[in-house]
Amino acid sequence: MAQQAKKVQQLDRVIIRFAGDSGDGMQLTGDRFTAESAAFGNDLVTLPNFPAEIRAPQGTLPGVSSFQVHFADHDILTAGDAPDVLVAMNPAALRANLGDLPKGATIIVDTADFTARNLTKAGYADNPLDKVGEPDDSLGEFTVHAVDLTGMTVAAVKEFGLSRKDASRAKNMFALGLLSWMYGRPTETTVAFLERRFAKVADIRDANITAFKAGWNFGETTETFAVQYEVKPAPMAPGTYRNISGNLALAYGLVAGGVASGLDLLLGTYPITPASDILHELSKHKAFGVTTFQAEDEIAGIGAAIGASFAGKLGVTSTSGPGVALKSEAIGLAVMTELPLVVVDVQRGGPSTGLPTKTEQADLLQAMFGRNGEAPVPIVAPQSPGDCFDAAVEAVRIAVTYRTPVFLLSDGYLANGSEPWRIREVDELPSIDPAFATEPNHVVKVREDGTEETEFWPYLRDEETLARPWAIPGTPGLEHRIGGLEKGDGHGNISYDPGNHDFMVRTRQAKVDRIAASLPPLEVDDPSGEAKVLVIGWGSTYGPIGAGVRRVRKAGFNVAQVHLRHLNPFPNDLGDILKRYDKVLVPEMNLGQLSLLLRGKYLVDAIGYNHVRGLPLKAAELAEAIGQLVADAEGVSVDLTPTTAQEVS
């Protein structure tokens, strides 16, 4: 595209939020801007936020859909607390997001939708754009660019003969073009994307590409926008990168687990937000021996996965919290039958139907305890979208090695959020050995001629892992029956013996506890070694906790951070680490579930920092809480006001 002719200002990071009606294509716009930024080499983190309704009433506050992208010339951890730029496609989008904007933020508004009707729907008595510069200007703290994006889009694509309605649909691409110009994004990926996406409808394809280019050219030629900004690429560790969302990385991780173990995978599942994309993705990978079974309900989904595991496949089921509730009895069956199984829970706001499209971490105790009887299940949690890949592989490793169901606890933020991900080398994958049983394993008696009479005992255990043998149908001589009734130790026949039950309950627990021996030491981030406060978290709070910790350190104070991938069992060194610090802070998007577990197991005075707003924790607020604790622990006064104009992120 054309040469830059305007002033270029350097920035080290920018947070943009695209907001519009759910039908305005804001998720796609955000996605494309993200892809452009990734291709440019920025570090980035994204936060999609959309209503549960597919098309909430048009123009209303509940119908607003947004996509926030934070990109920087350095390593960043969160999608950012507050947007520097808001793109609002209608009055509702403006009103719904205004409260999140810091003073001085830039607002770009599409004026076309600021009609009396839409203003009323959004709850505006008067058009706020008419008041700009007046004494009662509600937008006075911001730099407002009111532009008729729709009108210019329709004019730009006139040559394609589309109806006004169809033509105006390309307004999101016009907005994308404008923002792409403002931040010097490369445009090739978006043009190529539009060519692919609309390959079969030439006029729509051309209209979108034309609108995109028109948006760029508008930025360059109009005097409304005087400055173009530049955010340089971020230095990253060597490797090949791609942008990836959590659900995609998780699906790839499951495929990788299948490849690493040599097992075909069967996903038994029922569609549920925000986990359905895992089903969609895996259904594309049949060539890897992946079968996806869309069941009649959540229970049948896990039932088929357990059946597949019994038959020697890698059984996986995917769901969200309400689905876990329905699967609980079947998870207990998998505990009792000691079959490998991965249970993916992409957590969302609860209880009950709760907030289907919003994030939360409140299923930890459900995963830990949500079954009848003593039914221990290992729990693995990813900490970032890309990390869903490694966490999924780890869940497969534990499930197959220890013959147990494993919870993989993702959440809505990880599922839909994205970040640059260093693509794993396939030879980095762990080796996972299904080690199917092929021979009888128990000597019944030695005959007089010295030969042995043998049989197969399905509950004779490996001494190291306590895993039982996995003997699959089709293996002659190993015919056996398993089920939900208590098993006799070793032979596995039904047993109501009191002593046997006590032994088996303890043995199932001990098997899960043994997993800790296979875990690497925790990485404690304590650069000075002098911190008195430890911040410990799990799952998607990794980003906000890391960003909060950085702020505290930047202000000159000491704080340590450790993040848990394994929630059950806890790593063996966790107890010692907790003891090293005077204060332990546990930020979570729940009312203190990890806190409860840490208190119960280690008798540590874990202090909770808890928000359940359906959104990721805000790093700045968390930093204040950490700072307060550091002040208490060290008897000093802590002021986190940044010493330079540029805040850390």
Next chain:
Amino acid sequence: MTTTDLPVPGLRSGTEGVPAADGPQTSKEFSSDQEVRWCPGCGDYAVLKAVQSFLPDLGLRRENIVFVSGIGCSSRFPYYLDTYGMHSIHGRAPSIATGIATAREDLSVWVVTGDGDALSIGGNHLIHALRRNVNMTILLFNNRIYGLTKGQYSPTSEAGKVTKSTPMGSVDHPFNPVSLALGAEASFVARTIDSDRKHLTSVLAAAAAHRGTSLVEIYQNCPIFNDGAFDAIKDNDTKADAIIPLVHGEPIVFSGGSRGLVRAANGGVEIASVEEVGLDAVLVHDAHDADPTTAFAISRLTELGYLDRSPIGIFRQVERPTYDDQARAQVETARSNVDGTPHDRLAALIGGGDTWTVV
């Protein structure tokens, strides 16, 4: 939304793909070392014996047979057979069997369930297994009572039944399992009786040979909580009038040939005197009829109160592609269209999309 034409597989036997036994087998080989613990006189014994005698005739390798059950008296069945087996959770056996059957073509998959397990708590899984036509045989032991929980009415109990949970009589309207299965698009539906070893065995053979979900309802007496429920169809004095035998290609007659089924004026099926209407007017049973309407009409002749009339035999047996064959075919088709090792293809998959390299 679009649809795509799925490849139509050729007609195959239900056991095709399952390895055959090396030589003759005995019923003893199929008996496990576990003590059978049903109540004395329970109809389950007769069915177990019949299955243990039938399996050697099936001629499949023992290790390639899997029995899955839910919860209830009959669901203890797998423990007594020396095959692979899983005694699972209440009502869910069809879903577990679906996973097994889809995962492995080389297994002969059987589900053992009861009227409570299959029709109450597991009703959803039953109808969806039937609709999908997963290659498995479901033996539904119908004793019209809850036995394991000690005598509450079941979804097949007659209205007005006085039980522990219904001292003034049950106000539930019962299911007719055959009608339900036909309504759920089942491709094979049969009914037989625990005490009629010969008929039971012939139905088992037909069910096993059918590729798809075969539903076999077995009337089974519970001597403790519902004794005599099937006396009318078992008693030598009454059974000729109570049982309407269904044999494919034969006129449907009973009561020693004096009564038969004829087409009713409303398009349904009714009972008539053969002498009055003549044998030519009697319906000839067509289990292979693509249209299930007549089979359904015949199933409605089952008495829902005290069982003194019931059609017995194979109601419907039609060929339809199975879920598991088609699901496996899609995987195989996808596999045959790619080259390279799984590791190389995985590297290409995760390294796809827009990438950039930092050195």
